[in-house]
Amino acid sequence: MDRIAGRFSRVEPRLRTARLVLGLLSDLPRKNCWTIAEWAGEASPHGMQHLLCRAVWDADAVRDDVREYVVEHLHDEAAAVLVVDETGDVKKGTDTVGVQRQYTGTAGRIENSQVAVYLVYAGERGHAAVDRELYIPRSWTSDPDRCRAAGLGEDTVFATKPELARTMIERFLDAGHHVGWATGDEVYGGNPKLRTALEEHGIGYVLAVACSAELPTSAGKFRADAPAKKVPKRAWQKLSAGRGAKGQRFYDWAVIDLTETAPGRHQLLIRRNRTTGELAYYRCHSTTPASLATLVKVAGSRWRVEETFQTEKGLAGLDEHQVRRYPSWARWVTLAMLAHAFLAVVRADEHTHRPTPDDLIPLSCNEICRLFITLVVRPVRDAAHRLAWSDWRRRHQARSRTSHYRRQAASQT
Template sequence: MTGASIETVLELWASSLREAKARIRPLFTQERVAASAGLFLDGLLGAERRKTGWMRAEAAGDPGPWRQQAILGRGRWDADALRDIVRDYVVEHFAAADAVLVIDETGFLKQGKSSCGVGRQYTGSAGKITNCQIGVFATLVSRHGHAFIDRALYLPKRWTDDAARMAAAHVLPGTGFATKPALAIGMIGRAITAGVPFGWIAADSVYGVGDIEMALRRAGKGYVLGVNATHHFGSWIGKPEVSGTAEDIARDLDPAAWQRLSAGLGTKGERLHDWAYLELADLEADEFSPQASGLWTRGLMIRRHIADGELAYFTTWCPAGTPIGTLVAVEGHRWAIEDSFETAKNELGLTHNETRSWHGWHRHVSLVMLAFAMMAVIRHHANLADEQTSTRMSRSEHRSSAGLSRRSAA
């Protein structure tokens, strides 16, 4: 947003905030509760580094955090309805047929044993096993921008096997154990049912398993999913013979199979790696989805880090003839959800939830998703305004230059 004028950005902030509050107003039966929710949103977007109840209350001018806490706890409103509002808002602004739905998880470090879903488990956020909650998220990424559209709290089996613990945290009745890939499949299904336009799914090796692959093939969606080095691949008739683990296949590749490509622009410039892509089988899409047609290709893509040679592996599914550059670009879209987590945690208080209940977690996270989506939309419109201003200035300068040339000739 650096190119847009301060006046433009302030106008976008004011109009976007009014629109966001208007969208969520029907969720609340009482005006005072809706007003508190609006103040909660103000607090998330405020300058305070900690978005705790007391901090939000101070920013809102409340004598204490009770109203802020009531929004997450005692109030009666549907967090999933807010999730759907956020999703529709994001789709309105970022829709694109070639958009990528990125799935990933993040950790919420916690003390104690009462917060819903908490336990000692691995989180990439800390890079170790620690006491935390795990949330699985879906982010829609397109050339227009990116924002969260769904979320789910992961419950370990030691939680779902303990009925008293589930009841104490107010987990919805009937909620059973679901793996992280199963939660991802649920989010993908909701996106498809809601008509979210996207052509691809990207995710890391936690989600590169058979269930998700088959679900995406049936849905007619392409994918680039991370897999482990020990994942087995084999080619079919009509393709060069390949068989073995991803690690073994990579080790035996001809040096000419690698090519240096950019996975997109990062904070330090183009994100260049060496890539190799092997087509393993061509299959008729209608074998999996009656809505799809034509040949689709199952493949293995390998990424090699330029500096240290570290390898990463991906199982792919795409229309036959899709170039490696497209698959690399899809995989490169995964940086967007990492950027989203960093921004939501550092600026919007994603991990500052002080409630312990199931609905408290989902309400807090959904409000943060709304705040993030609002910021992303503002950035998008500010960039458009800057592009339009630059275009007008360029045309004006061109006309002025042409006029001077004609006068000089005269």
């Protein structure tokens, strides 16, 4: 918290932010302004709501502090990869910023949801999100009044997910940092402008593409799945895409050179499932020749973003916010990123400075969070505090019920 303390001009929001971050790391079954305020010993949720809605502090400046904190502690000059991906939160209604019916991988189908794109810094020591951008659909950007009501700026324009990814990558580079590689799924691999931007910045990439993507070869343009059928058996190599929950993730891999006019080496990387035979395709670029093992390692880094989302949502309440306006969303997810970054850094430092005995598995973020809750952040509240919150909830519910009945009666007259 010392790193972001200077972002708050008054002591009250600074202290309340510390309590909110601790609440995000707590073992509460549901994390929002109400539950965290009660857990933290406050008399009502108004203070937490004020912190997210109206208090004076810059969420983007804190986001930059989170990025610097992650890069400083997880710095990996040789193997760091920037991973871009989006995640969605299913929402009800139409007033929450950015919500519309759209596909979200969280639900695996089209749902009324809010989608955000994240940038994850992944190295050998660990991985954590360093940036975020909310995806604002055209149905919102074409309605200035709706945007204004949700706290979006007057200059808000529609941006695709790859455009948001490019903005975050360039912001990372503008801050003076450098990585050799970037990776992402088909949403990003199929976007030529993002690929060109990475090439211009001298960043290699291994980006997934659809089987129908057209690629230039020495024999002309072909779909990605066409040359895969002609790869000789001897060209396939069994390599691991990295360690998973059940051990090394082994696949068969092959690579084919492409003929691009742009500088650098362009290749098609093909992954084959050793059990089902299912194929996946990656468009690759490197400023200097890269081995197949290197390309496979970068491709495998994409799973780090899934691990990041799982931990941020499971331990730090990333998706549990109950806010509607953009400023509140930006503040909540930034503080959730900070909470997760803390766990990732502690894990990295423990692995570096305290080697794990042979009869134990290395400390995970889940176990660190459990120890942190037990030893540091679990407060003990007396019965009077619990009863006072019960009265507050019931009083609020009574007011809400009365207001609802009045609106219902007025609509029927």
